[in-house]
Amino acid sequence: MAAASAAFEAVANLDPRWPASLLDRIAEEIMALGDALLDRAAAETALPRGRLISERGRTVGQLKMFAQIVREGAWLDATIDTGDAHRQPLPKPDVRRMAIARGPVAVFGASNFPFAFSAVGGDTASALAAGNPVIVKGHPSHPGTSELFATAVLAAIKARNLPPGLYALLQGRSNDLGAALVRHPAAAAVGFTGSRKAGRALFDLAAGRPNPIPVYAEMGSLNPLIILPGAIQERGAAMAKDLAGSILLGGGQFCTKPGVILMVGNPTEFLVALEQHISSTQSVTMLNQPLRDGFLSRVTQWKRIDGVRASGAPAAIGYAGTRPILFETTAAVFLSEGELREEAFGPAALVVRCDDETEIARVLGTLGGNLTATVHAAAGDNPVALIGAMQSIAGRIVFNGYPTGVEVCNAMVHGGPYPATTDANSTSVGSAAIRRFARQVAFQNTPDEFLPPALQNGNPLKIIRNVNGRMTAEPVER
Amino acid sequence: MAAASAAFEAVANLDPRWPASLLDRIAEEIMALGDALLDRAAAETALPRGRLISERGRTVGQLKMFAQIVREGAWLDATIDTGDAHRQPLPKPDVRRMAIARGPVAVFGASNFPFAFSAVGGDTASALAAGNPVIVKGHPSHPGTSELFATAVLAAIKARNLPPGLYALLQGRSNDLGAALVRHPAAAAVGFTGSRKAGRALFDLAAGRPNPIPVYAEMGSLNPLIILPGAIQERGAAMAKDLAGSILLGGGQFCTKPGVILMVGNPTEFLVALEQHISSTQSVTMLNQPLRDGFLSRVTQWKRIDGVRASGAPAAIGYAGTRPILFETTAAVFLSEGELREEAFGPAALVVRCDDETEIARVLGTLGGNLTATVHAAAGDNPVALIGAMQSIAGRIVFNGYPTGVEVCNAMVHGGPYPATTDANSTSVGSAAIRRFARQVAFQNTPDEFLPPALQNGNPLKIIRNVNGRMTAEPVER
Numbered sequence: 001m002a003a004a005s006a007a008f009e010a011v012a013n014l015d016p017r018w019p020a021s022l023l024d025r026i027a028e029e030i031m032a033l034g035d036a037l038l039d040r041a042a043a044e045t046a047l048p049r050g051r052l053i054s055e056r057g058r059t060v061g062q063l064k065m066f067a068q069i070v071r072e073g074a075w076l077d078a079t080i081d082t083g084d085a086h087r088q089p090l091p092k093p094d095v096r097r098m099a100i101a102r103g104p105v106a107v108f109g110a111s112n113f114p115f116a117f118s119a120v121g122g123d124t125a126s127a128l129a130a131g132n133p134v135i136v137k138g139h140p141s142h143p144g145t146s147e148l149f150a151t152a153v154l155a156a157i158k159a160r161n162l163p164p165g166l167y168a169l170l171q172g173r174s175n176d177l178g179a180a181l182v183r184h185p186a187a188a189a190v191g192f193t194g195s196r197k198a199g200r201a202l203f204d205l206a207a208g209r210p211n212p213i214p215v216y217a218e219m220g221s222l223n224p225l226i227i228l229p230g231a232i233q234e235r236g237a238a239m240a241k242d243l244a245g246s247i248l249l250g251g252g253q254f255c256t257k258p259g260v261i262l263m264v265g266n267p268t269e270f271l272v273a274l275e276q277h278i279s280s281t282q283s284v285t286m287l288n289q290p291l292r293d294g295f296l297s298r299v300t301q302w303k304r305i306d307g308v309r310a311s312g313a314p315a316a317i318g319y320a321g322t323r324p325i326l327f328e329t330t331a332a333v334f335l336s337e338g339e340l341r342e343e344a345f346g347p348a349a350l351v352v353r354c355d356d357e358t359e360i361a362r363v364l365g366t367l368g369g370n371l372t373a374t375v376h377a378a379a380g381d382n383p384v385a386l387i388g389a390m391q392s393i394a395g396r397i398v399f400n401g402y403p404t405g406v407e408v409c410n411a412m413v414h415g416g417p418y419p420a421t422t423d424a425n426s427t428s429v430g431s432a433a434i435r436r437f438a439r440q441v442a443f444q445n446t447p448d449e450f451l452p453p454a455l456q457n458g459n460p461l462k463i464i465r466n467v468n469g470r471m472t473a474e475p476v477e478r
Numbered sequence: 479m480a481a482a483s484a485a486f487e488a489v490a491n492l493d494p495r496w497p498a499s500l501l502d503r504i505a506e507e508i509m510a511l512g513d514a515l516l517d518r519a520a521a522e523t524a525l526p527r528g529r530l531i532s533e534r535g536r537t538v539g540q541l542k543m544f545a546q547i548v549r550e551g552a553w554l555d556a557t558i559d560t561g562d563a564h565r566q567p568l569p570k571p572d573v574r575r576m577a578i579a580r581g582p583v584a585v586f587g588a589s590n591f592p593f594a595f596s597a598v599g600g601d602t603a604s605a606l607a608a609g610n611p612v613i614v615k616g617h618p619s620h621p622g623t624s625e626l627f628a629t630a631v632l633a634a635i636k637a638r639n640l641p642p643g644l645y646a647l648l649q650g651r652s653n654d655l656g657a658a659l660v661r662h663p664a665a666a667a668v669g670f671t672g673s674r675k676a677g678r679a680l681f682d683l684a685a686g687r688p689n690p691i692p693v694y695a696e697m698g699s700l701n702p703l704i705i706l707p708g709a710i711q712e713r714g715a716a717m718a719k720d721l722a723g724s725i726l727l728g729g730g731q732f733c734t735k736p737g738v739i740l741m742v743g744n745p746t747e748f749l750v751a752l753e754q755h756i757s758s759t760q761s762v763t764m765l766n767q768p769l770r771d772g773f774l775s776r777v778t779q780w781k782r783i784d785g786v787r788a789s790g791a792p793a794a795i796g797y798a799g800t801r802p803i804l805f806e807t808t809a810a811v812f813l814s815e816g817e818l819r820e821e822a823f824g825p826a827a828l829v830v831r832c833d834d835e836t837e838i839a840r841v842l843g844t845l846g847g848n849l850t851a852t853v854h855a856a857a858g859d860n861p862v863a864l865i866g867a868m869q870s871i872a873g874r875i876v877f878n879g880y881p882t883g884v885e886v887c888n889a890m891v892h893g894g895p896y897p898a899t900t901d902a903n904s905t906s907v908g909s910a911a912i913r914r915f916a917r918q919v920a921f922q923n924t925p926d927e928f929l930p931p932a933l934q935n936g937n938p939l940k941i942i943r944n945v946n947g948r949m950t951a952e953p954v955e956r
């Protein structure tokens with residue numbers, strides 16, 4: 001943390017676009033790791049090579065995207081209100097605002113995205129892009145993978161002649177390590193992806209500091225998926241297959257896995273097909289044994305509840321394997337059994353049969369905050385009221401699709417009301433993620449030579465700015 | 479809170495610009511209160527009529543500004559990434575993001591701005607503008623003034639045919655009332671202006687909820703003001719007068735009052751002049767007796783410290799009056815006496831004499847977060863390093879001016895690192911204040927007829943949007 005603080009001071013006087021060339025170089029260094037990275041990650045996570053290759057693509061892609069965001073500079077939200085010395089009764093000052101870096105950011109890597117949300121994942125990329133040093137607490141599930149990523153970053157920092165304190169990877173299983181990072185006086189913000197228990201613990205630590213700091217924690221989600229009768233009639237067979245694929249993607253270990261399926265009535269044919277697709281996968285190797293054991297304990301609880309039907313018995317298979325299970329119950333049982341509203345992280349989903357759309361909306365209202373909510377509708381269905389209910393609990397509404405697969409783009413919201421995240425006004429995926437790791441500063445009546453380049457009259461960075469209410473890349477006339 | 483929740487549901491289906499006409503009407507209703515409002519406020523606050531008239535102008539002005547912000551719609555940050563069905567290996571989804579209202583907002587009125595930051599002040603205006611119901615806990619210093627404002631809002635709500643639950647004013651001296659608002663399950667966010675103790679208590683309550691909610695607390699500031707030697711030489715006499723005016727503005731009860739004056743050496747002539755200007759005001763009537771007593775207790779502490787010189791003795795004058803005092807000490811004493819870094823809310827300031835600019839920077843580094851930091855410089859001064867130190871502790875840098883007087887504009891940051899506020903990435907003054915009371919939601923592959931108007935292809939609201947990375951008010955081509 002001391003090295004990070006020193007690095008933060010050292011970069012203050014550099015060209016403000018310094019993160020761009022660093023991020024691009026990190027992307028190159030990651031690709032240069034080649035098979036060593038893929039082999040190590042496959043050994044540590046049991047994720048298939050194809051998935052790892054595509055996740056590497058996303059990881060490198062988001063580094064390059066943030067480099068581009070830094071070069072464009074629009075994220076700084078540079079806003080200039082020029083003064084008016086003749087305004088009555090008082091002169092109007094010249095005021096200029098922009099986003100600046102916060103300081104050292106502690107990032108907690110996730111187990112389920114060893115590339116895209118771990119040592120050099122989305123939080124690291126967006127925090128560096130905003131100009132902050134990053135200290136990563138690596139996830140103990142894949143220490144070798146994290147270490148390889150760290151070597152890539154440190155090589156890139158060296159190649160760009162930047163201070164080495166800009167990045168550090170700390171490894172270990174102890175909660176004390178993470179707590180020490182969050183409590184450290186130099187820590188300015190925290191990024192986290194993981195369980196609700198761990199995320200909330202870090203949030204509580206940060207809120208309890210003498211000077212509280214923000215914690216952007218993404219803590220999983222039930223991701224309700226609604227299937228209306230018209231959709232079943234139109235494309236039930238295809239949906240049963242695609243939905244099973246979404247549930248089992250990455251071994252059911254996506255934070256966007258559709259975990260609660262809400263349906264009207266009892267569409268037997270669809271449910272049989274869905275169950276067959278789920279059961280056709282005999283076994284899934286999970287990311288680590290504690291996750292598998294946690295999954296087993298949750299689904300064993302579910303199976304014991306009266307009125308809940310399971311497609312099979314929970315099973316421990318080998319070191320970290322288990323069997324996919326589809327559960328099914330009624331809205332009445334779901335509403336009365338709180339355990340069914342806790343996420344089963346792994347290859348399982350729960351179908352909740354409701355009397356009608358009104359009961360679906362009532363169930364939605366009990367789910368709390370979610371990353372996503374999905375509706376499948378077709379001719380004859382009226383999803384309008386449900387979209388309102390979905391919007392009130394989720395950060396992303398998906399229409400006739402599946403929530404797994406989070407597009408990295410400007411418009412993405414990978415966030416949502418608590419407990420999906422600790423800040424519903426932010427996203428951890430997409431270009432807007434950079435905003436989390438900044439704070440606002442204004443300069444009043446400050447001579448041009450003392451202003452940051454982004455706010456100078458001549459607009460030397462050639463960025464889009466709000467000048468007296470108008471978006472423009474033109475210089476300011478004085 | 480129940481009425482607010484019901485109102486929040488009721489407005490969901492209105493034209494999304496409904497807050498604009500409400501805010502304009504509230505401004506009209508406030509003006510229609512006429513002398514009754516000014517008389518009541520003068521009686522309750524002891525603030526002079528001229529000040530109240532100008533504060534009313536600001537209050538009405540910011541209501542109208544937020545109405546305009548709502549009509550323009552750029553604050554929604556509507557962002558559209560259109561899809562591509564042919565992208566390989568996976569189709570690119572259509573994703574659209576915007577800001578939406580959070581839900582009922584609890585606002586805590588301040589004592590020192592009975593109009594601009596109280597029952598219908600900046601927090602109320604910005605929270606309503608974002609589409610949220612507002613429940614105000616009125617400040618017990620001016621209950622009649624708050625009540626008049628509330629009648630104006632309720633009349634405007636009625637005139638616009640909106641649900642009455644959109645606004646409520648609750649009055650009382652009990653902390654339990656405020657705590658109950660922050661703890662209430664329906665509360666979605668909190669706006670607060672006041673003391674650090676009260677702000678932190680509300681922050682802790684909100685962070686400790688089962689589902690934490692954001693607290694935007696503005697909790698005062700020392701507002702360091704640096705005067706470099708060249709500036710004294712160039713315009714010392716004028717500065718002594720203007721600085722005294724800024725310190726005593728509103729009886730020294732501005733959160734932006736320059737409370738700590740940092741100078742190089744011992745510019746005797748300037749200090750004598752500053753002290754004369756301060757002492758020429760015999761007595762100030764403060765907003766209420768507890769504030770006056772708190773002020774006396776703080777300055778009495780200061781006066782007892784060895785090495786601190788005071789221009790006079792702390793004095794209680796009448797019901798809530800006191801005498802302005804200028805204090806003076808050295809950097810060595812200031813750095814060793816923690817009490818001197820606590821705000822004296824009232825008509826006092828502390829001059830800290832430093833050896834050189836390096837010592838000034840060291841003192842700045844011990845001040846913690848501030849709303850503002852000011853530097854006066856002229857030929858021969860080199861403020862560059864100090865501006866860096868100021869930026870690291872403050873939300874607004876003022877050059878050759880005074881921090882009191884906060885311009886309501888797009889570029890304003892009335893915020894800063896803790897303990898100035900609880901969220902350094904936000905502002906409570908200026909148009910950007912609206913962003914605090916929103917959250918983000920994205921829609922994926924959603925048919926046009928189910929999208930909010932701000933995200934529909936045709937752009938029926940005619941707002942500026944980010945479409946595939948480009949800012950435009952044009953419709954989206956499909």
